[in-house]
Amino acid sequence: MTTEALTPENVERLLSGSPRRRSKERAIRWFFWTASATSILITLAIVLSLVGEAWTFISQADPSSLWEIGWFPRRGLFDVKTIVAGTLLVAGIAMLVAGPLGLGTAMYLSEYARPSIRRVVKPTLELLAGIPSVVLGYFALTFITPDLLKRIFGNQVAGFNLLAAGIGVGILTIPLVASITEDALRAVPRSLREASYGLGASRMSTSIRVVFPAAVSGVVASLIIAVSRAIGETMVVAIAAGATGGSLFSLNVLQPGQTMTAAMTALAIGSDRVRGADNAFQSLFFVGLLLFLVTLFLNVISERFVRRVRQKY
Amino acid sequence: MAVTSAPTAEVLVRRSLSAKKRDVRGRVFEAVLILTLLVSMAVLVVLLLDVALDSRSVWGERTLGNFLTSQLSADPATAGIRQALVGSLILMIFTAAIAFPLGISAAIFLEEYAEDNRFARIVNANIRNLAGVPSIVYGLLGLALFVKILGGITGPEVEGRSVISGGLTLGLLVLPIVIITSVEALRAVPNSIREGAFGVGATKWQMIRHHVLPVAAPGILTGTILSLGRAFGEAAPLLLVGGITTFFQSGDATPVEQLRGRFSAMPVLVFRWASLPQAGFRALTAALIVVMLVALLLINATAIYLRNRFEKEL
Amino acid sequence: METRTQTDKTVDLTKEKVRTPSFDVSSLAGQGDPMLAQNPVMIDVRGLHVYYGDFLAVKNVDMPIRQNEITSLIGPSGCGKSTVLRCFNRMNDLIETARVEGVIEYHGVNLYGDSVDPVEVRRRVGMVFQKPNPFPKPIYDNIAFGPRIAGWNGKMDDLVEESLRRAALWDEVKDKLHESAYALSGGQQQRLCIARAIATSPDVVLMDEPCSALDPIATLKIEELMLDLKKDYTIIIVTHNMQQAARVSDRTAFFSVDVSERGRTGYLVEFARTQDIFTKPEKKQTEDYITGRFG
Numbered sequence: 033m034t035t036e037a038l039t040p041e042n043v044e045r046l047l048s049g050s051p052r053r054r055s056k057e058r059a060i061r062w063f064f065w066t067a068s069a070t071s072i073l074i075t076l077a078i079v080l081s082l083v084g085e086a087w088t089f090i091s092q093a094d095p096s097s098l099w100e101i102g103w104f105p106r107r108g109l110f111d112v113k114t115i116v117a118g119t120l121l122v123a124g125i126a127m128l129v130a131g132p133l134g135l136g137t138a139m140y141l142s143e144y145a146r147p148s149i150r151r152v153v154k155p156t157l158e159l160l161a162g163i164p165s166v167v168l169g170y171f172a173l174t175f176i177t178p179d180l181l182k183r184i185f186g187n188q189v190a191g192f193n194l195l196a197a198g199i200g201v202g203i204l205t206i207p208l209v210a211s212i213t214e215d216a217l218r219a220v221p222r223s224l225r226e227a228s229y230g231l232g233a234s235r236m237s238t239s240i241r242v243v244f245p246a247a248v249s250g251v252v253a254s255l256i257i258a259v260s261r262a263i264g265e266t267m268v269v270a271i272a273a274g275a276t277g278g279s280l281f282s283l284n285v286l287q288p289g290q291t292m293t294a295a296m297t298a299l300a301i302g303s304d305r306v307r308g309a310d311n312a313f314q315s316l317f318f319v320g321l322l323l324f325l326v327t328l329f330l331n332v333i334s335e336r337f338v339r340r341v342r343q344k345y
Numbered sequence: 346m347a348v349t350s351a352p353t354a355e356v357l358v359r360r361s362l363s364a365k366k367r368d369v370r371g372r373v374f375e376a377v378l379i380l381t382l383l384v385s386m387a388v389l390v391v392l393l394l395d396v397a398l399d400s401r402s403v404w405g406e407r408t409l410g411n412f413l414t415s416q417l418s419a420d421p422a423t424a425g426i427r428q429a430l431v432g433s434l435i436l437m438i439f440t441a442a443i444a445f446p447l448g449i450s451a452a453i454f455l456e457e458y459a460e461d462n463r464f465a466r467i468v469n470a471n472i473r474n475l476a477g478v479p480s481i482v483y484g485l486l487g488l489a490l491f492v493k494i495l496g497g498i499t500g501p502e503v504e505g506r507s508v509i510s511g512g513l514t515l516g517l518l519v520l521p522i523v524i525i526t527s528v529e530a531l532r533a534v535p536n537s538i539r540e541g542a543f544g545v546g547a548t549k550w551q552m553i554r555h556h557v558l559p560v561a562a563p564g565i566l567t568g569t570i571l572s573l574g575r576a577f578g579e580a581a582p583l584l585l586v587g588g589i590t591t592f593f594q595s596g597d598a599t600p601v602e603q604l605r606g607r608f609s610a611m612p613v614l615v616f617r618w619a620s621l622p623q624a625g626f627r628a629l630t631a632a633l634i635v636v637m638l639v640a641l642l643l644i645n646a647t648a649i650y651l652r653n654r655f656e657k658e659l
Numbered sequence: 660m661e662t663r664t665q666t667d668k669t670v671d672l673t674k675e676k677v678r679t680p681s682f683d684v685s686s687l688a689g690q691g692d693p694m695l696a697q698n699p700v701m702i703d704v705r706g707l708h709v710y711y712g713d714f715l716a717v718k719n720v721d722m723p724i725r726q727n728e729i730t731s732l733i734g735p736s737g738c739g740k741s742t743v744l745r746c747f748n749r750m751n752d753l754i755e756t757a758r759v760e761g762v763i764e765y766h767g768v769n770l771y772g773d774s775v776d777p778v779e780v781r782r783r784v785g786m787v788f789q790k791p792n793p794f795p796k797p798i799y800d801n802i803a804f805g806p807r808i809a810g811w812n813g814k815m816d817d818l819v820e821e822s823l824r825r826a827a828l829w830d831e832v833k834d835k836l837h838e839s840a841y842a843l844s845g846g847q848q849q850r851l852c853i854a855r856a857i858a859t860s861p862d863v864v865l866m867d868e869p870c871s872a873l874d875p876i877a878t879l880k881i882e883e884l885m886l887d888l889k890k891d892y893t894i895i896i897v898t899h900n901m902q903q904a905a906r907v908s909d910r911t912a913f914f915s916v917d918v919s920e921r922g923r924t925g926y927l928v929e930f931a932r933t934q935d936i937f938t939k940p941e942k943k944q945t946e947d948y949i950t951g952r953f954g
Contacts, residue, residue, distance in 0.1 A: 038783070038862070043766040047783075049776025053548065060550045061458055067450030068459070068468050071524065074517055075471050078482060081489030136381025144375060153382065160389045162641060164578025166615040167396070167634050173619055174627060175395045203392075206385050236371040257477070264479025266581035267612070271619050293481050293581070300484070300585045316585075320485040324478065331477035460755050537792035541852070543753065545805030545859055546782030555804060556794055 082324055085317030093311060103290055104278035105299055105312040114281040115319065118194060119263055119291040121283065122273070125198025126205055126262040131255060133202075134209025138254075141210070142217035143239045161207035169271030172200030177272065181286075188286050192274025195285040200268040205258040212257060216250020217243055253337035260330035264323060266293035276301075292319050396638070399631030412632060417609065421625025426633055429614040432508060433577060433640075436610055439512020440519060440576045445569050447516075448523030452565075455524070456531040457553055476521035484585030487514030492586050506587025508608035514582050519572040526568025530561040563655040570648035574641050580612035611637050698725035701863065701893045702747060707761035709742050709751065717742050717925040720761070722912055726862075729885060729894045731904035731933070734914030735948070739925025740897045741789075743914075744865050746770075747895060748784040749777035765863075782809050784863040785856030790872045791848035793840035793855070798823075798832050801840050801851055805859040818858060826854035827884050846877025853884065857892065864888065866896040870903065882907050901949065904933065911936040913945045 038046060093110060103114040137157070141150055177196040181189045189195070220243050228238040244251070270276075274288035276298040282289060290298065299316050352360075403412065415425020451468075459465035491513050496505025499513070534557050542552035558565075587607070611633060618630040700723040707720040717739035724730050732740040742751065749770060751757040763770040770780055782805070793801050802819045811818070819836070823829040828850045832843070840851055849869055856864055866885070870878040885894055885907050898904050904911050912930040916923045929936060929945045940946045 038766045040767060043768050044774065047765075047768055047770075047776065047779050048774040049779040053778070054776065057548050057550055061454075064450050064454035064458055067447050068452075068454040068524075070447060071451060071468055071472050071475060071520070074486075074520070075475060077490060078478065078486050081486055082482075085489070133381045133385050136378045137385045140375075140378035140382050144378060153386065156386055156389060160385070162574060162578075162645070163389075163392070164580070164612055164615075164637065164641070166578065166580045166612045166619070167392070167637070170615060170619045170630055170634060171392050171395060174399065174631075175391070203388050206388070210385070234368055234371050236368070236374040240374075260477060264481065266479070266481045267616060270581075271616055276620075293479065296481055296485075297581060297584050300488075317485060317489070320482055324482050327477060327479055327482075328474060331474055335473065535792075537788060537790060538794060540750070540753075540786075540788060541792040541794060541855075542804070543750065543781060544748070544786035544788070545808075545855060546778055547804070547808055548778050551808050555808075560795055 078324065082317050082321040085314045086321040089311060089314035089318040092314075102278060102280035103295055105295070105315050106278070108311060109278070110311075110315050110318075111281060112322075114279060115290050115292045115295045116322075117281065117283060118269075118273075118279070118289040119293075121194050121285055121289070122198040122201055122265075122269055122291050123259055123262040125195060125285065126202035126265075127255065127259060129199055129202025130205040130209050130258055130262075134206045134254070134258070135213055135251065137206070137210040138213035138217060139239060139244075142214050143235065143243060157207045157210055160203075161211075163204070165204060165265060165267040166271065168200040168204050169197075169268040171203075172196040172268055172272035176200060185286055190274070190287050192272060192288040193286050194269075194273050194289040197269040197271075197273040197291075198285065200272055201262045201265045204265060204268065205261050208261060209254050209258045212254030213247075213251050216247040216254065219250065220246045249337045249340040253334040256330050256334035256337065260327045260334070263291075263330070264293060264327050266297055269294040270297045292323050295319060296323075393638075396631050396634050399628055400635050402628045403632035413636070417614070421623055421629055424626075424629060426611065426614060426636065429609045429611045429633075430636075432511075432608040432610040433612075435508050435608070436512045436515055436583075437573055437577060439509065440515040441569075441573060443513060443516025444520045444523045444572065444576075448520050448569070449527050449565060451520075451524045452527030452531060453553060456528050457549070457557065472521045472524050476525060479581075480518055480579050481581040481585065483514055483518040484582030486517065487511070487582055487586040503587070503607050506607060510586045511583050511608055511610070514586050515576040515579060518579065518582060519576045522572040522575060523569050526572065527561075527565045530564025530568060531557065533564060534560045563652040566655065567648045567652045570644060570651070574644045574648075577641060577644065578612055578637070580610070580616050583610050583613050584616070611640075698728055700724065701726040701765070702895075703762070703764040704743075704746075705762045705764070707743065707746065707759070707763065709739065709746065710756075710758040710760070711754070712756040714922055715924050716922075717914075720927045722927065722930050724893065724895060725910070726893050727889055727891075728909040729889050729896060729907050730910045730912065731908035732895065732897045732912045732914060733899070733901060733904045734925070734928075735916060736899065737923045737925070738914035738916040739923075740912075740914050741867050742925070744867055744895060744897050747863065747865055748781045748786055749775075750781075750786065752777050782859050783861050784865060785859060785861035786865040787849070787852050787856050787867065787869045789868045791845055791852055793843070793848050793851050795839065795841060797837045798840050798843070798851060799836040801855050802858045805855060809859055822854040822858040823851075825857055825888070826850045827880065827887075828854055844877070846873050846880060849873060849877070849881060850884065853881070853888075857888070861892065863893045863895065866894065868897050868899060871899065878903070901937075905937050908933045913940075913942075913948065915944055915948070 094108070097108055097110050098112055100111055101109050102111050103109065137153070141153060145153065173192070173196065176199050177189065177191060177193060180199075181193070181196055224242055224246060225238055228242040233242070269291045270293070273290065273294060275290045275294075278295075278298075279288060279290050296316055296319055299312055412425050413430055414427050415423060417426070417428050418424035451472075455465060455468060459468075487510055491499050491510035492505035496510075499505050499509040500507025538556050538560060539552055542556045547555070615630055615633055615637070618626045618633065702724040704720055704722040704724070707717070707722075708715060709717040720743055722730075732744060734740050745751045746759055746763055747765075747770070751759060759771050761771075765780075765784070768775065794804065796804075799819055802822050803815050806815070806818055820829060820833075823832060828847060831847060832851075835842070840848060843851060849872075853864070853869075870881050873881065882903065885896070888894060889909075896904075896908065910931065911933045913928045913936060914925050915928045916925045929940060929942050931941070935941075936945060937949055940949060
């Protein structure tokens with residue numbers, strides 16, 4: 033009907049198929065292989081571009097300028113601890129916001145909420161997750177600082193400050209914490225909950241004593257990912273925390289300050305001044321390398337925890 | 346002394362089974378959880394209200410068309426977002442042109458071709474890590490690669506700080522997301538379909554092209570368009586590769602010259618305007634954010650619409 | 660001993676002395692067919708071993724499969740009968756770790772020879788799967804896909820009609836050829852898959868428990884179809900249903916399984932005419948299985 037019938041004469045030829053078709057298939061496979069190998073090239077390109085300039089920076093910089101006074105790159109002062117402290121402060125504040133709110137929301141969604149509530153809350157969280165970070169920056173600058181912080185702290189709080197930025201970053205990471213934690217909680221087998229209820233435990237003690245400990249790896253993973261995201265978050269801080277020219281070392285969150293990421297944008301937007309050769313330009317890559325390594329470390333750890341959840345159930 | 350009669354068994358059982366003995370701590374716990382949820386939701390509502398209210402004065406004085414088509418300017422009364430609008434549009438096209446074919450191809454390899462070997466494991470781990478790299482680091486990559494090294498090609502007149510560099514950078518930024526969502530969509534295709542196609546003598550590529558891709562298309566499409574939404578809101582990498590916020594002319598330039606010329610984008614403009622001290626710019630920023638959020642909503646709605654349409658056709 | 664009628668198919672495991680199968684064997688397919696022995700060998704399996712990684716999944720299968728016959732593979736679950744079936748169209752190639760030793764000769768060519776392209780093999784050895792798996796496309800395209808990729812350039816409408824007629828499905832679907840195959844019932848879907856398999860004009864059709872997901876009426880239809888198709892095709896069927904093997908097949912291969920610490924290794928116990936397997940099996944193991952003592 034459709035194919036040539038097999039005879040003793042043609043069988044070997046027909047069964048061996050067409051070499052052209054086979055080489056075409058090989059070419060297609062090679063094409064897709066190349067595409068997936070590109071992702072490795074991207075990582076290599078990131079590492080190489082960071083390491084190269086960062087190395088030049090380290091080898092040329094005056095060691096004392098890396099640990100004194102403050103972060104004023106255009107004046108040759110690169111006190112790393114200033115921006116690291118700022119980063120940790122912002123990430124810490126963000127976690128104080130996103131941790132309780134995200135975990136509580138996830139716990140309620142997974143253990144208490146009726147399906148109708150889930151149907152409303154989940155898309156709202158997704159919507160929140162999709163809000164661009166510049167918008168949160170604007171919100172932190174024009175609402176959180178004047179309408180919230182000024183009412184609490186009065187004139188102690190500056191128009192640009194790390195606290196508002198931290199809260200903004202926290203809001204940004206709520207959906208992240210909530211969704212990963214909820215997945216982890218829901219992955220806990222039903223039978224475990226039933227066993228707990230069967231022993232007469234209340235919903236609260238089941239949630240806290242049975243479900244939460246069983247899902248703790250996932251919860252930790254969600255928090256680590258959120259920290260990593262908060263450390264890498266740029267625009268909220270760049271808009272709401274001020275100190276674009278640089279800042280002295282300070283732990284006062286009510287005053288302007290800089291994080292590693294914000295320091296990088298501050299360097300970059302003076303675009304016409306940042307040129308190929310000077311120290312300020314290279315410090316950009318030095319900070320970028322630091323940021324890359326820290327977030328990579330956090331992501332790898334969180335992946336460990338996620339895998340632990342998968343192995344369990 | 347023993348005058349009071351002991352409660353009967355019935356009363357005891359009834360008492361212990363009824364919920365009257367309120368679990369106060371349980372109630373408080375639930376209330377706290379509800380509170381966290383309400384606060385999380387309220388933040389979004391307050392944010393949207395704040396932006397909408399702040400932008401009121403702009404819509405009172407100007408038409409939407411005027412705001413969208415006016416040039417960037419230092420004067421809040423006349424400033425518009427024209428270049429930023431066009432810039433964002435071109436950036437999206439570039440991002441899609443880079444990330445979609447590359448990302449979907451990589452996903453096809455990982456899900457359909459790759460054996461469980463070392464290469465596949467390295468690529469998979471690498472992609473997950475790339476997805477977690479902060480966006481500003483991609484900006485540094487763009488700065489080093491597209492602006493400095495390839496600047497002669499991407500924008501010789503503007504030292505590489507062109508819309509091409511921006512688009513390429515955003516393309517690389519969303520690539521891991523495109524790969525991950527596409528892999529998930531491919532993984533959802535039932536294996537029986539693959540077996541059926543192989544069973545009638547399809548080659549691997551015929552199987553993928555005629556059977557796997559059509560079934561996975563809605564999922565791939567939705568994921569990729571949502572990733573565009575992510576690129577659309579990114580400002581940090583664009584700041585590093587030279588997105589600008591001041592007035593610039595691109596009126597007479599040919600399309601190629603425009604692509605290799607300076608550029609702005611909506612999120613970059615939000616950043617700039619938000620930090621300007623003049624009073625008028627606060628309302629302008631809010632208006633710009635409203636435009637951005639509506640655009641984002643449109644992007645996401647498109648994704649959902651396309652998914653539904655494709656699913657019906659099956 | 661009381662004679663059993665066709666309606667009385669219950670197996671009474673307590674009556675151990677009953678050595679005959681618990682169903683009627685008087686109408687076994689192929690019985691009294693003097694031509695049976697003369698059918699030429701279409702697929703000759705010699706010394707077949709299948710490994711998953713370094714684990715031996717099936718060992719030592721020798722089995723000449725004859726043209727225009729229905730050969731059934733039966734045995735307890737895990738005995739590797741599906742694994743063996745999937746060697747005949749090199750479907751096992753799709754499992755990364757699977758490795759095949761031995762010879763499967765098809766028209767005199769070893770299917771596992773170096774020069775053989777599995778894609779060509781699958782165009783000539785069609786397959787029907789355990790669960791109906793039509794493509795999520797219109798009925799017409801389900802049939803047309805195979806011939807189209809094989810480069811067939813005749814009139815597609817005619818080929819689609821002929822294939823559907825051959826699968827006894829034409830009358831049911833002729834008015835809805837361009838509607839989704841998913842709208843069909845399970846039995847119809849499975850016949851569509853049979854039509855899809857024969858549209859490329861294979862000479863062998865493999866069926867991997869084709870009726871396990873179907874109701875009795877749909878099963879009966881498929882069985883009738885198989886008997887009709889064997890005029891033109893060589894059919895190899897895996898089934899867990901002994902009655903089905905007895906009803907449709909000319910020859911039966913009985914597989915069993917060795918269970919060790921590392922897993923299960925299947926092997927061929929007995930391969931003979933179906934009537935012999937069911938009435939006078941040579942091996943005690945076969946007899947025990949047939950009479951319901953095991954498995």
